[in-house]
Amino acid sequence: MPYSDVVIDVFGEIGDVADLVNLARAASAEGGVDWSIEATTEEVVDYVLDMADAGLPVTLVANDVRSSEDAMFPQVRRLARAAGLSYVVVHGAAGDEGYESGFSWKPGLVQEVRFDLDGASEPSVSLSQLKESLAAGPDAVGALVAATEAKAAVGSIAVHPNVVEAVRGNVPAL
Secondary structure (H helix, E strand, O other), X not given: OOEEEEEEEEEEEEOOHHXXXXXXXXXXXXXXXXXXXXXXXXXXXXXXXXXXXHOOXXXXXXXXXXXXXXXXXXXXXXXXXXXXXXXXXXXXXXXXXXXXXXXXXXXOOOOOEEEEEOOOOOEEOOHHHHHXXXXXXXXXXXXXXXXXXXXXXXXXXXXXXXXXXXXXXXXXXX
16 A cells, blocks of 8 residues: 655634644644654644744645545544644645645544645646536636635644643643
């Protein structure tokens, strides 16, 4: 079975200490914050707080993951959904440059949304989708572009101030 390199961006607001710690624990077990360094739960919590301060998403990486979406950060995804956090996952053949496809989830969706990526790792559409929207007119093309971009759009992580106060320098063991 082939293997993939995988990146997940998690974003939204973390409003509960348990959600933050459990997400960090899963992130530590399933990947890391850098391609070459594994991170402890405490280091991931600090990383999440740093990303919130910087107005960025939490970006986690894993290489040589079995090329099945079920194997791509399954606990991080499950915990993110339970906490009402959005995520975008992109993946490509292990060792290759760029990513080939991805999937995302945000609150309100029943299931994850899949998308293809072009050579520059940007979301893409099929020729048939493009022809159909061109035939429908400029508004349809604009709607297709907006919908395609939305599938892979990444926001920033935020952590409620009470959560920051509770974990800063002292990650509770849950």
